[in-house]
Amino acid sequence: MSYDVRGLDIQKTYYAFNTVQKLMPAGKFIDGKLSSQLSMNGRLGGDMHPDLNTSAGWQRDRGRWDAEEFRAPGQAGANA
16 A cells, blocks of 8 residues: 655645545644655455554655554563
């Protein structure tokens, strides 16, 4: 899965999509543009949920990351 969004006008998007209005009500007050890029891969389990232990990806301004960074506190290998 990957996406690359560049120069998304937040206020215009808010008024164009009712879904955005429900998910981000503060969007009507935000003046600016959003850019974001993410590429992610991993495996799905038998229940079609992602197996987070196999997740890895790349994010602009952050670089490469893997599942080890996102384990819940208390789990083996957690960064807590």
